[in-house]
Amino acid sequence: MFGRRVPVKYVLLFSVLLALVCGGTAIYFAQQRSWIATALLGVLAIWFAVDALRAWSWKKK
Template identity: 50%
Template structure:
């Protein structure tokens, strides 16, 4: 939005906290007999849970890409050192 992305671990933590808060609100609403507010809070809890799972997947993919990049750089450095000899 402003030229910078929010890091995936921040999105994960925020989404997880919001999912827990919505789940708690859904529980309270259902226990008090308010079906509409309970259903709305339940849908939001599911929404934020899915968002947290997706952001966790993004973080894992980013780590995998960094490992591959590091291995490729190490291989290139080893090849350059072998050519110099």
Template identity: 50%
Template sequence: MFGRRVPPNVVFLLSLLLAVVCAFIAYRAFNVNKISAAIIAGVFAVWFGVDAFRSYSWTKRKP
């Protein structure tokens, strides 16, 4: 965006952290019967988990 790319290992760590946080929020929301909030947080957890998996594969690829 500004001429520099974020390193894939930073993207992996941040995506993994966000996936864990969103999964925790989804779990807590499900326990207090806020199903819509649990679904939304669960979708974000999956989204960030897939992003972490993709960025992990970028770190394995050698240029």
């Protein structure tokens, strides 16, 4: 932000953390049979997991 990049390790860490939180919350809402919340949180969990994979591939380079 403002001309400075966020280090890749922080992007990876926060993406994995947010994917786990969203996935766990989606599972909770699935057990409560709240399907709209489950779908939204599931999509967010997948989004953050893909972002973590992309950050991991950047770190390998």
